[in-house]
Amino acid sequence: MNTSRIILFLGLILFATACTNKNQLNVSGKIEGAEGKTLYFQQLNLDGAVDLDSIALKENGKFNFSLPRLEHPTFLLLKLSDNNLITLLADSTENIIVNAKSDNLIDSYNVKNSMGSSYVKTLNRRLETSKNEIDSLISIYKEIPVANTEERKKISDKLQEIVNKQKDFIFDFVMTNPRSFASYYAVFQRFDDGNLILNPNEKKDFNMFATVATSLDLQFPESPRVKQLKQFVLGIRKEQRTKEFTEKLLKERKTTATIPEIEEENLQGKKVKLSSLKGKMVLLSFWASWDAKSRQENKQLLKIYNKYKSKGFTVYQVSLDKSKILWETAVQQDKLPWVNVSDLQYTNSYPAQIYNIKKLPANYLISKEGEIIGKDLFGRILDEKLADLLN
Structure with a gap:
């Protein structure tokens, strides 16, 4: 018993x-x-x-x-010293x-009993092989006389080939295991100099970061590493958009014979080109519903418009708003009869960028021939300028 x-x-x-x-x-x-x-x-x-x-x-x-039970996949270390460890x-x-x-x-x-740990081991072994090949070629490269450019180039080409093969290995791994945290580990692998193997500024490499971020976010949205990767991807995308935008501005400025073109939507959703007013004296005006000085200037501009519109003067106004409702309300309240457009991008407005607008209100006076003949002319000064040109 x-x-x-x-x-x-x-x-x-x-x-x-x-x-x-x-x-x-x-x-x-x-x-x-x-x-x-x-x-x-x-x-x-x-x-x-x-x-x-x-x-x-x-x-x-x-x-x-x-x-205790892990909430999400986690990297751990077994370590005897800083240079002798297992991930x-x-x-x-x-x-x-x-x-x-x-x-x-x-x-x-x-x-x-750990698929993730086995993947990490595979990734580290493959990277170590590439590093050893690179170190060997660098040693050979250093022994080649500087004047022997042909041999040096051969070594440089071989080095690039090893880097490309290492990248291809990472690409294949990520596409085969997009839902594994080991893919996070893969895209952030580095060479001994601390540089990432994948270059996030190269489209194909960036797509690997984006693929892993999207896939892991579906499974582990609360993981600190997933949040960090998402912010990393969003940051790179923002940099890319800024670069593309800057290049577009530079191209626009180089290729435009007279003044940069603007083509944005009015309140009715119809796109209106600045060049469509060619043949008239045009005041290209930048404003915003939220800017008190702009609203005050609208009152003065309305008087000047009514005074000179019969003589070929008009206004093409660009709003730096981000709310269509606020923009439309301001147009109605100020009773603005001229062309009013906006891309609703606030201070990131493309027209404002291309015309280098730093403060509001701002304007450019454009002749009937399409040339800029004045800048930031307000009130009495604008009135006198138009009187000289149109009377």
Whole structure:
């Protein structure tokens, strides 16, 4: 009877332990030749490694670390020193087993029960091979006389070929495993000089970052690494748009014979070109419903418009608003009869950029021949200028 109770009690303990293990991550294994050394167990966060636990290894080299169930895939380190460590990619409640030799953890370890950690190992091994090939070629390159440009170019071409092959390996890996956190690890791999292998400013490389960001965001939107990757991608996209916008401005300025063209929508949604008013004296006016000085200037401009409109004077006005409702309300309140357009891009307005508008209100006076003959003419000064030109 007593024996049966003991067996039942032990069974309950084992069952409770099994249930507990389902709610935790375990990393265990053996490090050969590490007697007396300390093995550190760390979590690799965005701002660096954080100590979780450590153990002084005994002669058998065995270790066992545990963590509560992981909310999302997490990078962990097993480390004997800063230059002798293993990177793991743990997920949820895995029971990861790692065996290695203490003199060189990275080259000797094997890992079981963790697909993410196996992927990381594969990525590191492939990168290490590329680095060794690059180091070998660089040594050869340094021995070639500077005057021997032909041989140096051959080495440079081989170096680029290795880099391209490494990129291709990452591309293939990401496209095969877009939902794995190992793909996050892949796109952020670096060479020894600290530079990313993938160049986010190159379209094909950038697409890899974007692919991983989109895929992981669907599964782990609350992960700090996923949030960081999304911001990284959005930042690069913003830089690209700014660059494209700047190039467009420069091209517009170089190719425009007289003045830069504007073609934006009016309140009715119809696009109106500035050049459509050629043959009239045009005041190209920049304003915004939210700018008090602009609204005040509209009152003066309306008087001048009514005075000279019969003599060929008109206004092409560009609003720097971002709300169509506010823009439309201001037009109605100020009773503005002339052409009024906007791309609703606020201070990022393309017309404002191409005409280098730094403050509001602002304007350019354009002759009937389409040439700029005045800038920032307001009130009495504008009135006198038009009187000289149109009377």
